[in-house]
Amino acid sequence: MKSNPWEIATGRKSIRMQMIWTFIASLAVGMLVSTSIPTGLLFDVPISVIAFFGSFTVTFLWLTRNTIRYLRELSEGLSVISAGNLRYRIPETRKDELGQVAFNVNTMAEKLENLIERERSVEKSKMELITGVSHDLRTPLTSIIGYLDLLKGKAYQDEAEYDRFVGNTYVKAQQLRTLIDELFEYTRITQGGLRLELEEIDLRELLVQLFAEIEPLASELQIEMRTSLPPGRIMVAVDPERIRRAIDNLIANALKFSIKPGTIRIALETDGNRAAIAIENEGKAITKEQEERLFERFYKVDDARTQDSLEAGAGLGLSIARGIVELHGGQLSFVHDNGRFTFRIGMPVVLIGGATTK
Secondary structure, three states: OOOOHHHHHHOOOOHHHHHHHHHHHHHHHHHHHHHHOOOOEEOOEEHHHHHHHHHHHHHHHHHOHHHHHHHHHHHHHHHHHHOOOOOOOOOOOOOOHHHHHHHHHHHHHHHHHHHHHHHHHHHHHHHHHHHHHHHHHHHHHHHHHHHHHHHHOOOOOOHHHHHHHHHHHHHHHHHHHHHHHHHHHHHHHHOOOOOOOOEEEEHHHHHHHHHHHHHHHHHHOOEEEEEEOOOOOOEEEEOHHHHHHHHHHHHHHHHHHOOOOEEEEEEEEEOOOEEEEEEEEEOOOOOHHHHHOOOOOOOOOOHHHOOOOOOOOOOOHHHHHHHHHHHOOOEEEEEEEOOEEEEEEEEEOOEEOOEEOO
16 A cells, blocks of 8 residues: 555554554643643542543544444454455545555455355356266267167168168267267367377368368258468468367358358468468357357357258367367457358468568
8 A cells, every 4th residue: 555654644544643643632632621620629639630631531532433433344344254245345445554454354355255256167167067068978878779779679670770770870879979079179178188299281271171071061051162262372380180170160160050051251361470261151140148158168059050961069169179279379269240150260370481481
């Protein structure tokens, strides 16, 4: 608490000086009163002495009444806070040491409150994690058990239906494995257990390969893929498998939630120091609250927005994508404008000899 000599001398920021000035003022009043009282005795004690001590005591108690009242407020506030009400704050109406005590107590209560809130948030996240995992793993597992029961009980009419049951069981098992892999990947990213194996690759070539792999599925969904790629190479130092996973998650998200028929636009650009990948699609508009929660784990905006021919995910794809991009020192941003969604990955390019390799 900053103070200047004048404020200390006057007692505004020093309770010690307040007490000194209070004593001097009480002494002056006592002396003034005692000298104005006629001489005489009361119970063999001079009346002037009785007047002095009486006026001194009354003056001292009157001048220190605010300090005593504030001490009571401090005591009551500490009692309330110690009882568990960490939201309570002691009024900081003084600028002296007692005001500093109140400030320190309030700061302590605020820090304790924030610490408890963080612990509650962590506990809530753990419960949400357990709930999300249980829900997403139970659905395919239930289907697998159901088909296996049918096969075990020979509840199929012919060889074709047998093959269909086996095929559906295999698809659900693959979906279960994908969900487990996503959960394992997300856990490694968030716990810092994912180590990147960096290589210098051509980001443009990577996008060309992804485009070739995804275009057949997009055509099946009546979605046109459009790309805007620069002619030269754009070299980046990344873990090829991980960054491919991040980009693939974003494209898969666009495929799931695009209007059918529709268009997905993928653009790659660089300003010399940083490369940027923009993935844009049009879909059903979402609310501001949904935008803010889009990257939360296990969060799914609306299952009805997903194309029927695509498997429902665990709600981890965007969280994994952001985690991978940030591990590479990049940023994954998101813009939504009345149903137009744009995800943008930004990352540094590789500099050789002080110039950008293209």
